[in-house]
Amino acid sequence: MTKTSKKKATIYDLSVLSGSSPSTVSAVLNGTWQKRRIKESTAALIRDLAETHQYTANRQARGLRSSRSGLIGLLLPVHDNRYFSSMAQTFEAHVRSKGQCPIVVSASRDPEEERKTAETLISYSIDELFICGATDPDGVHEVCETVGLKHINIDLPGTKVPSVISDNYQGGRMLTEAIIRHFPADQPLRPDELYLFGGRDDHASRERIRGFRAVKRELLGEDPDGCIQPTGYAPNNARLAFEAFYEKHGKLPRGVFINSSINFEGLLRFMAGHPHENFADLTVGCYDYDPFASFLPFPVIMIRQDVEGMITKAFEVIEEGRPQPRIHLISPELVQPRTALTGPLDALKDIG
Amino acid sequence: MTKTSKKKATIYDLSVLSGSSPSTVSAVLNGTWQKRRIKESTAALIRDLAETHQYTANRQARGLRSSRSGLIGLLLPVHDNRYFSSMAQTFEAHVRSKGQCPIVVSASRDPEEERKTAETLISYSIDELFICGATDPDGVHEVCETVGLKHINIDLPGTKVPSVISDNYQGGRMLTEAIIRHFPADQPLRPDELYLFGGRDDHASRERIRGFRAVKRELLGEDPDGCIQPTGYAPNNARLAFEAFYEKHGKLPRGVFINSSINFEGLLRFMAGHPHENFADLTVGCYDYDPFASFLPFPVIMIRQDVEGMITKAFEVIEEGRPQPRIHLISPELVQPRTALTGPLDALKDIG
DNA sequence: CTTGTTTGCACAATCGATGGTGCAAAGACT
DNA sequence: AGTCTTTGCACCATCGATTGTGCAAACAAG
Numbered sequence: 001m002t003k004t005s006k007k008k009a010t011i012y013d014l015s016v017l018s019g020s021s022p023s024t025v026s027a028v029l030n031g032t033w034q035k036r037r038i039k040e041s042t043a044a045l046i047r048d049l050a051e052t053h054q055y056t057a058n059r060q061a062r063g064l065r066s067s068r069s070g071l072i073g074l075l076l077p078v079h080d081n082r083y084f085s086s087m088a089q090t091f092e093a094h095v096r097s098k099g100q101c102p103i104v105v106s107a108s109r110d111p112e113e114e115r116k117t118a119e120t121l122i123s124y125s126i127d128e129l130f131i132c133g134a135t136d137p138d139g140v141h142e143v144c145e146t147v148g149l150k151h152i153n154i155d156l157p158g159t160k161v162p163s164v165i166s167d168n169y170q171g172g173r174m175l176t177e178a179i180i181r182h183f184p185a186d187q188p189l190r191p192d193e194l195y196l197f198g199g200r201d202d203h204a205s206r207e208r209i210r211g212f213r214a215v216k217r218e219l220l221g222e223d224p225d226g227c228i229q230p231t232g233y234a235p236n237n238a239r240l241a242f243e244a245f246y247e248k249h250g251k252l253p254r255g256v257f258i259n260s261s262i263n264f265e266g267l268l269r270f271m272a273g274h275p276h277e278n279f280a281d282l283t284v285g286c287y288d289y290d291p292f293a294s295f296l297p298f299p300v301i302m303i304r305q306d307v308e309g310m311i312t313k314a315f316e317v318i319e320e321g322r323p324q325p326r327i328h329l330i331s332p333e334l335v336q337p338r339t340a341l342t343g344p345l346d347a348l349k350d351i352g
Numbered sequence: 353m354t355k356t357s358k359k360k361a362t363i364y365d366l367s368v369l370s371g372s373s374p375s376t377v378s379a380v381l382n383g384t385w386q387k388r389r390i391k392e393s394t395a396a397l398i399r400d401l402a403e404t405h406q407y408t409a410n411r412q413a414r415g416l417r418s419s420r421s422g423l424i425g426l427l428l429p430v431h432d433n434r435y436f437s438s439m440a441q442t443f444e445a446h447v448r449s450k451g452q453c454p455i456v457v458s459a460s461r462d463p464e465e466e467r468k469t470a471e472t473l474i475s476y477s478i479d480e481l482f483i484c485g486a487t488d489p490d491g492v493h494e495v496c497e498t499v500g501l502k503h504i505n506i507d508l509p510g511t512k513v514p515s516v517i518s519d520n521y522q523g524g525r526m527l528t529e530a531i532i533r534h535f536p537a538d539q540p541l542r543p544d545e546l547y548l549f550g551g552r553d554d555h556a557s558r559e560r561i562r563g564f565r566a567v568k569r570e571l572l573g574e575d576p577d578g579c580i581q582p583t584g585y586a587p588n589n590a591r592l593a594f595e596a597f598y599e600k601h602g603k604l605p606r607g608v609f610i611n612s613s614i615n616f617e618g619l620l621r622f623m624a625g626h627p628h629e630n631f632a633d634l635t636v637g638c639y640d641y642d643p644f645a646s647f648l649p650f651p652v653i654m655i656r657q658d659v660e661g662m663i664t665k666a667f668e669v670i671e672e673g674r675p676q677p678r679i680h681l682i683s684p685e686l687v688q689p690r691t692a693l694t695g696p697l698d699a700l701k702d703i704g
Numbered sequence: 705c706t707t708g709t710t711t712g713c714a715c716a717a718t719c720g721a722t723g724g725t726g727c728a729a730a731g732a733c734t
Numbered sequence: 735a736g737t738c739t740t741t742g743c744a745c746c747a748t749c750g751a752t753t754g755t756g757c758a759a760a761c762a763a764g
Contacts, residue, residue: 085432092457105444106441124421124423235697268647269692271692296644340623
C-alpha cells in the first residue's frame with residue numbers, strides 16, 4: 001500500500017506532487033479552472049493525480065470557506081411511519097440528483113425540539129431546510145430567518161414562507177364520501193354511525209375534519225358534534241377512544257374515519273382484544289395509505305398523499321427567488337380497499 | 353432587532369464584546385476553560401454574551417480544526433420500510449442522547465452506491481459509521497479503513513469489523529415451526545405445501561432458509577428444493593412467483609414463509625387480483641413485523657427483529673477499543689397473529 | 705525592437721474554532 | 735525587597751479549501 005492510507009490527500013499534497021500551487025489544484029478539482037485559465041494539460045495532470053490518490057475534497061473546509069455545505073436538511077416528526085419515511089426516501093432521491101447530500105432528522109413533533117434541531121443543522125451550514133410536518137413551522141422559521149437560511153414547509157403550513165401541503169379538505173371530503181357510498185342503499189349509514197377518530201389541533205386535522213363534517217351534512221343531513229374524537233396522534237389514545245365507545249355502545253360505529261395510520265394502529269390494538277364479529281359491519285376510511293391495511297378483513301378505504309408531488313413542488317418553489325408565503329395544495333388520491341400500490345421501492349434495482 | 357440578525361455571531365464577535373481573546377471565548381464555550389484557568393467571572397460574562405447573541409459554534413470550523421464533526425452516520429438500504437425506518441428512529445435517539453448529530457442515508461442495496469455514499473459521509477468527517485443492511489459491507493469497510501473511520505455492521509455481517517445481526521437462523525426456525533404448528537393435527541401440512549418466497553443470496557436470507565429447511569426436515573420429514581423461491585426483494589418479483597405458482601397449481605400453498613415485509617407486498621399484489629377464497633386455508637409467516645399485516649384475513653405469524661437491542665449492542669461494541677470482527681447475534685421475537693405491538697412511536701409525547 | 709495583450713499560474717488572505725506556548729501580573733514566601 | 739509560583743489570559747499557527755489579485759512569460763502588433 002502506498003502512503004495513501006490513513007490520511008486523506010489534500011490539495012496541498014497534490015500541489016507538491018504536481019508542481020502546481022494549491023489554488024491551481026483547487027480550481028482544477030472544483031471545476032472553476034477554465035475561468036482561471038489553467039492549461040488543459042495541467043488540469044489533466046492534476047485530475048490524474050487526484051484519481052490515483054483517491055482525493056476527495058474535505059467538505060468541512062470547503063464549507064467553512066464558502067459558507068455552504070452541500071447539505072440539504074429535512075426535518076421530520078418521526079422516521080418510522082410510512083408516510084414520513086417515504087418523504088425521506090423521495091427527498092433523498094431529489095437531493096442526490098442535485099449532487100448534494102441529504103440530511104434527514106426527526107424532531108418528535110415537539111416545537112422546542114424542532115427549533116433546537118434546526119439550530120443544530122444550521123450550525124453545520126446546511127444550504128436549505130425542508131420543514132415537514134412541524135408542529136410549529138413558524139418557530140423554526142424564526143431560527144432560519146435570522147441566519148438567512150432558505151426553507152419551506154411541507155405537510156403542515158406556516159405563515160412566513162411557502163408551504164406545500166396535501167389538500168386535506170378535499171381529501172377529507174373524498175374519503176368521507178367514499179365511506180358513506182360504500183354502504184349499500186338499503187342499509188345506509190345514519191349520521192350518528194359515522195365517527196372520526198384521531199388527529200389533534202393542527203392544520204391538517206382541522207381541514208380533514210372540516211371536509212368530513214361538510215360531506216356528512218351534505219350527504220347525511222346531519223353531523224352530531226360527538227362524532228368527532230380528536231384523540232391526538234398516539235396510538236394508545238386512539239385505542240382508548242375506541243374502547244370507550246365500545247363500552248358505551250357495545251359495538252363500534254359502522255363507519256369510521258381515522259385520521260392517520262398511526263391512529264389506525266390504535267384500532268388494531270383494540271381489535272387485538274375483541275373477537276372478529278365486532279368488525280363484520282365495519283367500514284374504515286384512513287387518511288394515509290398502507291398496503292397491508294388495505295387488505296384487512298373489513299373494507300378499508302385509504303387516502304394516499306402525493307409525496308412525490310409534494311417534494312417536487314417544494315423543490316420548485318424553494319428555487320424561486322423570493323417566494324411568497326402562499327400555500328400550495330397537492331391533491332391526494334383515494335385508494336379503494338384491497339389495493340396494493342407501488343411505491344419508491346419499486347424503482348430499486350434488484351437482480352435477485 | 354439588534355445587529356444579531358442575518359449573520360451568526362462568532363467567537364471573534366464575542367471576543368470584541370467581552371474584551372477577551374478569541375481563544376478565551378472558545379475555551380469558555382467549549383468547556384475546556386477550567387483547564388485553561390479562565391476566571392469564573394470572565395467565563396460567566398462570556399457565557400452571558402453568548403446567550404444574548406444566540407451564539408452557536410460553527411461546526412464546520414470546529415470540525416475542520418479538530419477533524420471531528422459530531423456527525424454519526426447510518427447507512428441504510430432504504431428509508432421507507434418499517435424495519436429500516438425504525439432502525440433510523442432508534443439510531444437517532446441513541447445518537448442524540450450522546451450529544452451528537454445523526455445523519456441517515458440510504459444506498460438502495462447497491463454496492464457501488466454504498467461505497468460512494470460512505471465516501472460522501474467521510475468527506476464530511478463523520479466520526480463513526482453504522483452500516484446497516486449493506487449488500488457489500490466489506491466494500492464499505494475498505495473505504496472506512498483507509499481513513500481510519502470507526503464503523504460497524506448491522507443486520508448483514510461483514511468479515512472485517514464486528515457485526516450485530518439478527519439471529520436469522522433461529523428466527524427462521526421459530527417462524528417455520530410456528531407455521532407448521534398452526535395447522536390442526538387432523539389437517540397437518542405436507543412438506544410440499546410449505547413454501548418460502550423472497551430474499552436473495554445474502555447472509556440473512558441464507559440463514560433463514562437454512563432454519564426453514566432444518567425445521568421442515570425435522571418436523572415434516574422432507575423438504576423438496578422446489579419449495580424455496582428466492583425471488584429477490586422487489587415486490588413485483590415476489591408477485592410473479594405467486595402468480596406462477598398459482599398458474600401451475602390452481603391455488604397457493606397452504607403454508608407460506610415470506611422473507612420480508614417487502615416481499616409480502618408482492619403477495620398483496622397477487623391478492624388484489626384474486627378472490628378471497630384463495631386465502632381461506634392460507635397461513636403466512638413473515639420475517640418482519642407489521643401491525644397491519646398481523647390482522648390480515650388469514651393467520652399471519654410474524655418475526656419482529658429486536659431493533660432496539662441491535663442498536664444498543666452496536667453502540668456498545670463500537671465503543672470498544674479494538675473490537676474483534678465477530679458476529680453478535682440478537683434474538684428476534686415471534687409475534688402471533690392479530691397482535692399490535694408498541695413501537696418507538698409510543699415514547700413520543702402527544703398531549704392531543 | 706518596443707509596447708500592448710493574453711495566457712497561465714502563484715500568492716496570500718480568509719472562513720471560525722482549537723490548542724500549544726509564552727508571558728505579565730498577582731500572590732506566596734524568605 | 736527579591737525570588738518563586740501560580741493565576742489568567744493573549745498570541746499565533748493550524749485545519750483544507752476558495753478566491754481576489756498580481757505578475758512573469760509568451761505572443762501579437764506596430
